[in-house]
Each structure stands twice: as structure tokens, then as C-alpha cells.
Amino acid sequence: MNVYDGQRIAGMLTSRGMKQTDKVSEADIIILNTCAVRAKATDKVFSALGRIRNEKKPDALFGIVGCVARESGADAFRRIPELNFVLGPQSYHKLPEILENPDIKLLNIDLGGLEKFDELPQLEKSPAVAYIPIQEGCNHCCTYCIVPYTRGRELSRPFNDIIKDTIHAANTGAIEICFLGQNVNGYKYTDQEGKTYRLSDLIREAAKLNAIQRIRFTSSYPTEMTNDLIDMFRTETKLLPFLNLPIQSGSQNVLTRMNRPYSLDLYIDIVNKLKSARPDIQISSDFIVGFPGETDSDFEQTMEIAKRVKYINSYSFKYSPRPHTAAALMPDQIPESIKSARLAKLDAYLNDLQREFNTSCIGKIMPCLYEGVDKTGRHLVYRTPYMQQCITDTVGEAIPHLAQIEITDANKASLRGKIIK
Numbered sequence: 001m002n003v004y005d006g007q008r009i010a011g012m013l014t015s016r017g018m019k020q021t022d023k024v025s026e027a028d029i030i031i032l033n034t035c036a037v038r039a040k041a042t043d044k045v046f047s048a049l050g051r052i053r054n055e056k057k058p059d060a061l062f063g064i065v066g067c068v069a070r071e072s073g074a075d076a077f078r079r080i081p082e083l084n085f086v087l088g089p090q091s092y093h094k095l096p097e098i099l100e101n102p103d104i105k106l107l108n109i110d111l112g113g114l115e116k117f118d119e120l121p122q123l124e125k126s127p128a129v130a131y132i133p134i135q136e137g138c139n140h141c142c143t144y145c146i147v148p149y150t151r152g153r154e155l156s157r158p159f160n161d162i163i164k165d166t167i168h169a170a171n172t173g174a175i176e177i178c179f180l181g182q183n184v185n186g187y188k189y190t191d192q193e194g195k196t197y198r199l200s201d202l203i204r205e206a207a208k209l210n211a212i213q214r215i216r217f218t219s220s221y222p223t224e225m226t227n228d229l230i231d232m233f234r235t236e237t238k239l240l241p242f243l244n245l246p247i248q249s250g251s252q253n254v255l256t257r258m259n260r261p262y263s264l265d266l267y268i269d270i271v272n273k274l275k276s277a278r279p280d281i282q283i284s285s286d287f288i289v290g291f292p293g294e295t296d297s298d299f300e301q302t303m304e305i306a307k308r309v310k311y312i313n314s315y316s317f318k319y320s321p322r323p324h325t326a327a328a329l330m331p332d333q334i335p336e337s338i339k340s341a342r343l344a345k346l347d348a349y350l351n352d353l354q355r356e357f358n359t360s361c362i363g364k365i366m367p368c369l370y371e372g373v374d375k376t377g378r379h380l381v382y383r384t385p386y387m388q389q390c391i392t393d394t395v396g397e398a399i400p401h402l403a404q405i406e407i408t409d410a411n412k413a414s415l416r417g418k419i420i421k
């Protein structure tokens, strides 16, 4: 989602004749696009702001957009008085106002709903992977999560608007579509005639476009994985055989306190249905360890569920207390040392699973999407259908966007391969 926001912000400024630079000291405007989901991310923003204010040109405009802007509001100006603007994730389309009136301090952290989508200009040229937001906000209210506060309540965009964006992306260079939402598989839009559209309808429509070869979506909530969507994995070959389906914890007690009221049996049932719809599907998850009140036995149940599902590539985090969330006020907060020990144990196991899956890919031929050249300039980087990074040797001028690659080697982080065609 932040990548999408970043691309649109860059698009707004380049359409006004500005150019991108990597050098802070050269920039006329500096924008930090920020994430507030864990405290560490927020802390990094303020230390970066402290650094930038010393490096930037004295008259360069600088400010923050995104969730830290929404979380900090006017307080950001108190902490860093040189800031020119603070714009939340639903008001960054107001950014051009600061260009017209650089002497004001621009603060807008309103939750404007879907308004920004009407105002943001389309990108002239789509990247090969087109991120298409289909929804803003989230209604689930997991007790650890700041997102409902920073991005507001859940709103699904009109079906026709999304299809328009998808067609535009397909016509301007997109090969892969990634539908985005905080609760993306809960997408639900009813038009004026009373017809209701779901994510499965969007996938079916996008798959009709010839230019689009791959479709995926993120991030999903377990119980929104309805049968119409599971069926898409059976019928729609352009849908990638990979799904991030965050379980967060393997303990029923912890899930209840997280306000994620699904049963583990139901979760396993959904995974099994997905596997019967698409036998080659692989699942990844997000995990939080050290949630308030998590016992050793709760944590062991998380290890168990990881073993059962055999996730191929997951994100795991120490619980981070966030403002405006219920869990931050819960008793029995877990000491940092225990959180760290649990995370190290879980990570070690998840890494083993990932290495195991990567190794099992050796010898297979997979269609992979070109991403760019690596740092050395000697290798090409591709993405497999399972979102693994695959590195090949350069092949002269004609770099195929979608290449059949034979996997020749693997480690935990990436694969090596040879382009077949």
C-alpha cells in the first residue's frame, strides 16, 4: 500500500514538471511516506526527519505523509518545527497546495474516505506490477492494530472505477495486477442497480485482459476467504498459486484477545480447501509473538501451527503496543527479553521452512516476472509465482518480461536460475 501511495505522490509531482533525485541535498521538496504499524517504524521516521533537516537545502520544503502523519498530527510540528506539511494517508492528494503556498504549515489528517482516488492523476506508464487499491481502511479492529485509526473505517471502491484503473494499467505496461486492501478479500461493493461485486468478480474481469498475465491480492483476512474466491484458484490460471493468509497466533486464547474470532479448525479447513482447488498453492502468514498474556504454551501452539501449515515465507514480529489500541492497555504485557527469545525461535523455524521450499524448487521451470538489475549490474532479478526472488545472469539486450526460468540453485533468501525462453 505504501508503494502505491509513493508512486502516486511521485506521479503528482512529476506531472507538475518535477524530477526525482536520490540526494537530499539537491531536493526542493522532501517527502517521507511513513508506516505506523509498529513503534520502531514510527521512531525511524523521527530520527530520519532529524537527519534530513540538517542535510537539506535551507529553503527546501519537507514533510511527512501517511500513517505517522495521521498518528502524530500537529505534534509532528512541535517535534520538528522545520516541517512544512503533515498529511495523512487519505489526504496526501492535497500535497500540491503546499507548492502553491509554501509559506503555510499544511496539516491535514482527515479521513476523507475514497475522495483521494478521484483526485490522483493516473500514472502515464504503469510499472510491470500495477498496485490497484480496491478498498480503504479496515473494520476488523484487531486489538493490537493501529490501522483502523490511521486509515479509517473500511470502504470498498466502486467496481467500475477499479476496472477502469486496471484497464489503464494494462494498456500502459502492466503485466501483473496486485489488488490491495487492508481486508482485501472482504471487498464488497453494491452499485446503484443493487448488484453486489466481490473480489472474485474483480479477478475474473482483470483476467480477461490479454496484457495481464498474473493476478494476486493482499492482505487477506482468514474468514473472508469465501468459496467464490477459493474457486477462483481452481478456475483462473492467471491467479498466482500463492496466498498470504495471516494467522497471527496458533493459540485460540490469544486469537480471542486479539479480537480475531476464528477457530483454528476453520483456518485449517480454509487452507485445505485452497489446496484442493489449487494443488500447487503455497501459503505464507504474519505472526505476532509476545501478545499481552501470551504464555509459553500459547507460543508453542504458534510453533505447532507453523509446522502444520508449512508456510513458505512469512513475516513475524514482536508485539508492539500502539496508541489508540485496546491491547496496549491490557495487563500482562510480555517482557522484551521473552518476546525476543520467542521471535528468534519462531524465525529460525520459519527460515528452515523457507529454505526447504526454496530447495524443493531446484530443477523446476517457472514463469517469472522481470524486476530489474541487481546491485552488481551483472545479474537480472525476477519474481517467481511464489514471490521468491530469482537471480539469473544477464542476457544482453532483449530482457524478457515474463521468462521461463529453470531453477538451478537455492538458499533461504533467493533462487538462482537460467532463462529458458
Ligand code: SAH
Pocket: 037, 038, 138, 144, 145, 146, 147, 181, 182, 183, 219, 220, 246, 248, 286, 287, 288, 317, 318, 319, 320, 321, 322
Ligand atoms: N491488514 C493488514 C495489516 C497490515 S499490518 C494485514 O492483515 O496484513 C501487517 C502485519 O503487521 C499484521 O498482519 C501483523 O502481523 C503485524 N502487526 C500489526 N500490528 C502490530 C503490532 N501492534 N505489533 C506487532 N505486529 C503488528
